Amino acid sequence: MADLKKNKQIDEILDSLLAQYSDVEPRSGLEQRILANLGDRARNETVPWWSVKWLWAGAAVAAVIIVAAVLTAGRRHVIAPIPSVVQTQQHAPQQPKVQRSLPTTASTVRHSRKPSVVAGPQNTTLALSQRPAIFPTPTPLSEQERLLFTYLSNTPQEVVVAQLQRTDQKEADAFWADHEPWSITRAH
């Protein structure tokens, strides 16, 4: 009997405690806070998925166009300046000196070529206008060459030939005189 009473008492206590266990009221304004939070989240996600997709597609197309433009421009630059480099080096004797004075590493060589490539169109026009008609380019005569040329033009051809033969004979005698063994052998 006492056990039953005790059991009933415990049941009552437990029921009352369990009834209160989750019977709680939230702080006032829970609905408003939840709705405000949902509104914030919804505003942050207002950008629809398809617009993001189009943004990516647009960026990809722009990248392709830029790459194509860069490749095309690069090809033009590479083809056009080649003759200008050759021509400007011929008519501007100062430029090779500068190039020779620089250290001959790959980076400097590439760097030294760059200005001629960049200033390509102007140099090409200048070089083509000053291009010589005869190759190789004629250079002024030296002093000795000028004297020889004057002598040959003023002296008759027979005299020049005779003098050449005389000079040759003298050189041959001098040669045989220097070679003693041969002269001994010939004497024997």
Added chain:
Amino acid sequence: MSEQAIPGEMVLNSATIREAAVPTIETLVASYSLMVFRIAYSILRNHHDAEDAAQECFLRVLKHKDHLHKVRNVKTWMARVAWTTALDKRRSGHVTVSFDEEQTGIGALLDLSAAADDQLESAQMQQLLRRLISGLPEELRFPLELSTVQELNSSEIAEIMKIPEGSVRNRLFRARQQLKEKFAIVLEGRKHG
């Protein structure tokens, strides 16, 4: 066409979907925010964490608002979302108050009761009950926690937990039995000083 999974997994075939008007988020908040809060509170035992869980619960609902028309029973679906959200929050460890399972032994309970006056205050009794419940195994604790939420009956708890209603009743009975046994020990301890 395959059905897309949504929280609570209470998705039915299109043939069984009711033609009722699809509830809006505002309607759901107005109707179920208190229930969601109490379910979260029954698990987390903290106002702040329960409110965070309620916010998270409605955010999950918002993510799947396009599938709300597939939900058969909105109340149990909301309750399941709240329950899973609160459980996730408790498992993640981001809760303000965590249950100390080691303190749920009888010795700790005796200490608590010995320290109390002849008339135990309600707060102390609630603390005692919380410790007793946290000492229960999960299969008994979960239905008991849900049963303490006044808005839910055993059939709804069965639907939330995806178990038969008979299992829910059985587990609730066993949970109460274990609680009573522990209470009896505590009361005996009080009697003997």
